[in-house]
Amino acid sequence: MCNDLNHFEECYRTGFKPWDSGAPEPELIRVIEAGKLPGATLMEIGCGTGTNAVELARRGYQVTAVDFVRQAVLAARKKVRIAGVKVDIRVGDVTAMDLGGPYDVLFDRGVYHHLRLENLKGFQQMLKKVTRAGSRWLSLAGNAKEKHHPGPPTVSETEIRAELEPLFEILELREFRFVTNKADFRPPAWSILMQRRK
Ligand SMILES: C[S@@+](CC[C@H](N)C(=O)[O-])C[C@H]1O[C@@H](n2cnc3c(N)ncnc32)[C@H](O)[C@@H]1O
Numbered sequence: 084m085c086n087d088l089n090h091f092e093e094c095y096r097t098g099f100k101p102w103d104s105g106a107p108e109p110e111l112i113r114v115i116e117a118g119k120l121p122g123a124t125l126m127e128i129g130c131g132t133g134t135n136a137v138e139l140a141r142r143g144y145q146v147t148a149v150d151f152v153r154q155a156v157l158a159a160r161k162k163v164r165i166a167g168v169k170v171d172i173r174v175g176d177v178t179a180m181d182l183g184g185p186y187d188v189l190f191d192r193g194v195y196h197h198l199r200l201e202n203l204k205g206f207q208q209m210l211k212k213v214t215r216a217g218s219r220w221l222s223l224a225g226n227a228k229e230k231h232h233p234g235p236p237t238v239s240e241t242e243i244r245a246e247l248e249p250l251f252e253i254l255e256l257r258e259f260r261f262v263t264n265k266a267d268f269r270p271p272a273w274s275i276l277m278q279r280r281k
Pocket residue numbers: 085087091102103104128129130131132149150151152155175176177178191192193194197198
C-alpha cells in the first residue's frame with residue numbers, strides 16, 4: 084500500500100486540498116477541444132472529488148475514475164449523481180488493483196508527480212497494463228522550473244523524459260499554471276500529452 088494514503092486522507096479530512104478548485108481544469112478542456120484526446124474509454128487516475136471526471140463524462144467519454152481516499156470518492160459519487168452522468172468510480176491504490184482496460188485515454192491531474200516519488204516502478208507497470216499502442220495520456224504535473232513553497236511536488240523535463248519516454252512518445256510538453264482553490268495561488272505546471280508506443 085502506498086504511504087501517501089495517510090497524507091491524502093488527512094488532506095481530505097482537514098479540508099486542506101488546494102488542488103480542489105471546484106471547476107474543470109482549463110488545460111484539460113483546451114486539449115480535448117483541440118481534438119487531442121480521441122477515443123471512447125477514459126480512466127482518470129486519482130480523481131479526487133470528481134470535478135474533472137464529471138466534465139469528461141459530460142463530454143461523452145465512458146469514464147472510469149479511481150482514487151484511494153474513500154472520502155474523496157464519496158464526494159465524487161455525489162457530484163456524479165447530482166450531474167446525472169455515468170462514471171464508474173472505484174476506491175483503491177492504482178498501483179495495486181485491477182483497473183480493467185486497456186483504455187483509449189488516461190488523464191491525471193497532480194498524481195504522476197506524487198506517485199513517481201512513492202512507487203515509480205509500480206506506476207510504470209500499471210501504465211503498461213491499462214494502455215495499448217496508440218492510447219493517449221494527458222498528465223498535468225508540477226513544474227520544477229520555478230520553486231513554489233508551499234506547492235505541489237515538481238518534476239523536471241529531464242525526469243519526465245527518463246521516466247515516461249520508454250513507454251510513451253511525448254507529443255506535447257507545454258508549460259501552464261494550475262488553477263487552485265485560491266485565486267492568487269497558481270503554481271507552475273507541465274501539460275504532458277503522450278501516446279503509447281508499441
Ligand atoms: C493532488 S490530488 C489531485 C486530485 C484530482 N486529480 C484533482 O485534480 O482535483 C492527488 C489525488 O491522487 C490520489 N492518489 C494519490 N496516489 C494514489 C494512488 N496510489 N492510488 C489512487 N489514488 C491516488 C489522492 O488521493 C488525491 O485525491
